[in-house]
Amino acid sequence: MPQGFKDIPRVVWLLAAGVFVNAVVSFTFVFVFLYLTGPRGLSASEAGLVSGIGGVGLVAGNFTGGWYGDRFGHRRVLLAASLLGGTVLAALPLLPLALLVAALPAAQYTSGVIRAANSALVAVTVPEGARRPAFALVRCAANGGFTLGPPLGALIATGVSYGWLFVADGAGTLLLALWTARVVPARGAGAAAKAPAGGGRGILAELRDRPALLVLLGAILVTDLVYRQQYSTFPVFLTDHGLDARTFGFVLALNGAVILLLELPAAVALRSRPALPVIGTGMLLVGAAYGALLLGAGAGTAVVMMVLLSLGEILYKTTATAYVADAAPEHAVGRFQSLYAGVSVSGVVLGPTLGGTLYSGAPGLLWPLCAVLAAGAGGAVLWAAARPRRHAVRPAHETGSHPRAVAG
Known part of the structure; x- marks a missing residue:
């Protein structure tokens, strides 16, 4: 194994495995527009508005996830966001349209929090100077999952129903929570950051x-x-x-x-x-x-x-x-x-x-x-x-x- 890979801690390899599995079933963002204009009966402009609001939720989650982690611990935030996001995603097909319009941005928000918390976990687990291969490993795991996900999602959408896309995505996010709880220690890397003496700048x-x-x-x-x-x-x-x-x-x-x-x-x-x-x-x-x-x-x-x-x-x-x-x-x-x-x-x-x-x-x-x-x-x-x-x-x-x- 090349030296750069040997420097990656075992917990990061395990996190990358969880990211890969979750990415395989994270296909709702690819098909959400078709779902809204198809089974949900929205016009293209209405679906575009809902999708755009969901994108705002994603960006907001990325901006805030690390702030939560510094205060409460990155592992704890990743677990909470995964549990909440997975539950909301799995329930989306059952929600009336008015609730779905509110729930979809919430699910996207938790997705952004998960992404930021996962990056922070890698950052605090890997020593300074050795982080590039570690982040590359996690990115490759995500890209590998996304490569497999859309064709699988298309089979589910056309062979079963669009609703099952959300159920599978939610189940994958919940699985990520369980996997993280198992492979990331409760103390140490995922703990809340301690401000230096004087409260920090x-x-x-x-x-x-x-x-x-x-x-x-x-x-x-x-x-x-x-x-x-x-x-x-x-x-x-x-x-x-x-x-x-x-x-x-x-x-x-x-x-x-x-x-x-x-x-x-x-x-x-x-x-x-x-x-x-x-x-x-x-x-x-x-x-x-x-x-x-x-x-x-x-x-x-x-x-x-x-x-x-x-x-x-x-x-x-x-x-x-x-x-x-x-x-x-x-x-x-x-x-x-x-x-x-x-x-x-x-x-x-x-x-x-x-x-x-x-x-x-x-x-x-x-x-x-x-x-x-x-x-x-x-x-x-x-x-x-x-x-x-x-x-x-x-x-x-x-x-x-x-x-x-x-x-x-």
């Missing part, structure tokens, strides 16, 4: 002391807005140029294949490289991916676009997650992870709205703007990496460098 003060991190969070916000176009305006672009849904399905599958094949080896190979240049390079590749669409709208161009996008995702997402964890003060690991988690899914809400509006009004401007925005975000991160450090505290945060021994 406020989160804003901690962020002001980390200007490179502030640049990174802004760049992640911009890049995610661009990145999410692959799920909204990109398939419309392909359809408008005579390519059917099979092409879109193929390039999405290609995205999953590239990530599953290369993300873990890349995380191990680059684990001793300074984090910010790796992240900035990944964002530049995201910009290049959308710039490739200026060459035309054929299947070959779509493949090139998706390969570049996947490589960029591999470089920036895992590395940024680990960088934020390494930059966090001990009493605020969960809050820092929540900031990153919320920013990193903001495109779920902003992407379709802003991208769709621009594509409808001036379709020729969308891809050049996406390329410029992502490249600009990458350039900002590279600039932050090259700036002299004003704060010499904990220099390993800037490098994500070699693992260090941890007592116990």
Whole structure:
């Protein structure tokens, strides 16, 4: 086993196994629009509104999950959110429409809390400097599950009913709660953070002391807005140029294949490289991916676009997650992870709205703007990496460098 994998604690491998199983049955977000417009009889605009509110719930859950964890313990928050979310998901098909409209955002909110709490658990379990392979492992487990999930969900929806999708998703989330309770110790990694003497500094003060991190969070916000176009305006672009849904399905599958094949080896190979240049390079590749669409709208161009996008995702997402964890003060690991988690899914809400509006009004401007925005975000991160450090505290945060021994 490569050295980078040996540094990953056993509990993270077990958490990744739970994430994989849960991801396999987390297919309701793929089919919720069809469910609302089909069995529930909503119009497309009504379904879009409900789905959009659910996306707001997802983002809000990501922003707040780590805050709860710092106060009550990340393990405890993950368990509570999984139990609540699983119960709500399983009950959704039985709810009248008025209650469903309220319950769906609540389920999405708990999903966001679960994501943030899970990231925080990994961050507090793995020593600083060894986190990139650990986060890459969990991401690969999630991506592997999502690769299997949609085809399985389609079989359930067409062969049984859409209602059973929610039951299966809820059962998987409840199973995640039971699995987490079994594999994560009640004390230690999942415990609430202890503020240092004097009560600890406020989160804003901690962020002001980390200007490179502030640049990174802004760049992640911009890049995610661009990145999410692959799920909204990109398939419309392909359809408008005579390519059917099979092409879109193929390039999405290609995205999953590239990530599953290369993300873990890349995380191990680059684990001793300074984090910010790796992240900035990944964002530049995201910009290049959308710039490739200026060459035309054929299947070959779509493949090139998706390969570049996947490589960029591999470089920036895992590395940024680990960088934020390494930059966090001990009493605020969960809050820092929540900031990153919320920013990193903001495109779920902003992407379709802003991208769709621009594509409808001036379709020729969308891809050049996406390329410029992502490249600009990458350039900002590279600039932050090259700036002299004003704060010499904990220099390993800037490098994500070699693992260090941890007592116990």
